[in-house]
Amino acid sequence: MTEHIITFDKVNKWYGNNFHVLRDIDLHVGKGERIVICGPSGSGKSTLIRCINRLEEYQEGSLKVDGIELTDDVKAIEKIRREVGMVFQQFNLFPHLTVLDNLTLAPMWVMKMPKAEAEERAMTQLKRVRIEEQALKFPLQLSGGQQQRVAIARALCLKPKVMLFDEPTSALDPEMIKEVLDVMIELAGQGITMLCVTHEMGFAKAVADRVIFMDQGQIVEQNNPHDFFDHPKSERTRDFLSKILGH
């Protein structure tokens, strides 16, 4: 993997004046690479991936996505957002729109696609997450797992090159986690670049090319899942892994 689709170069970010949330982040993500990011809460892992589609700004360093440097240029940001899909912990579906309208919104308004074509594309994505029979319902009429699958389908409708997952299963009831993970595993097999903040270590072992451990705004350790879990190098990683795997 020589070609990089995302390049962090010495990115630093502060919240307010003194909370240093990202410290000297250097990260190169290859095309089609699947990365799982873990770490204790407040370690900056969500902030890190939210920088990629500019939901968060950073103060120092540079970040390039698909060859475009992220700056204050609104047009560049909109262009990048078309290439980068995102799935949130709280789903963030639009409750006043039907499932189908949630999915056709971006194709119709961002890509100016005719309605019929956008609906066709939406139905394809809904089939992909196995929920096409719910197309005409409103999001709040669905279960959490169904909502999150709709959210994944919505992000896929723009045919993004990169998918960001921000703790996609953390808000779900235990029996619904699997249905979402299954969809994500399927997606991982299809060559799309994925960055996933999650504590689902089973998922990490199954699909990740690389696992990154963050603590206090720094990337402490990164490795392939096998070595990461079996031979963690740093004390902090070992400590973290013992806490989340030890029960």
Place this chain on the structure above:
Amino acid sequence: MSAVFQSVPPRPAPIKQSGFVYWARTNLFADWKSALATVFMIALVLYWLPGIIDWGVLRAVYRADADACQAARGIGACWGVITEKHRLIIFGRYPYDEQWRPEIATGLLVGLLMVSCVRRFWRPSLVILWVAVIAAFFILMHGGLFGLPVVTTDRWGGLPLTIMLSTFSIVLAFPLAVLVALGRRSKLPAIRTFCTIYVELIRGVPLISVLFMASFMFPLFMPQGLTIDVLVRVLIGITLFAAAYLAEIVRGGLQAIPKGQVEAADSLGLTYWQTQRKIVLPQALAMVVPGIMNNFISIFKDTSLVTIVSLYELTGALGLALNSDADWRPFKIEGYLFITLIYFAFCFAMSRYSLWVEKQLNRSKTR
């Protein structure tokens, strides 16, 4: 642990309960407190009602006969004052022979409003209808075209003026309010400050002084020879006033939208205006429908203040009709009851419509 799974026996379906007796039992006599309140209310009605019917119906004078009314004073209502003066009350100083014009014009306007309330008609051609009706309204009211004699705006009055002022100020104030509410949350300090100052300034003064300024002070600052019709100035005054209050209501709705909604729209690449139009405003406005309608109703009634700048809308026209006539002046109460009924009919319709809108909007929240 080997708890045996035991299924709960199925419960019978709830019995469908309806009918007056059931309704009364659940709503009026649910427990002793509500029964007591019901009995008290019935007693109160029985105590007042006979007197009201006696005064308002049985002993009332319906003929436009001032002497008969005088004779019945204190015993029966004098509805004769309405019979005699209703055209003056409803149309104000508009020339008597031309009053068919405001009648048709107002009918068109009210019809347009009713059509606009129905979801089925919410399509682009409705805009064309609005333009056509507004044009027809002004041609009919003002005249000067198609052989209609000119009636200047200072003679417009009564119910047509009330409806016209409230319709146009609401229609103009609403989009302005949305822009100001968005502006107050803008990232650009200049826009934010400007919108904040506007809202705080307007909220700090009574509508009466805004109307005074629009009517008497504003012309002093106009260049020589250039005048803007007083009706237009007053309309702008009410619009700016109403928009400031509406903007705060809308802002309340905007603040209730979770940040995640905007983030999701951002992540899909929607622009700021697309996000506001498609995601934020539909949800924010739906949340504040009761507040918005409250404001609309209050604008409708606040138009009665334009009397102080010599525009005789419904309330002003009533005073105009009765104050100058010694025979009928004593029967102002009946006159006020008459316009109360008119105001109530409009306000009640608005309030019912607001409930209907809420119900429509809540459909996405129910299973």
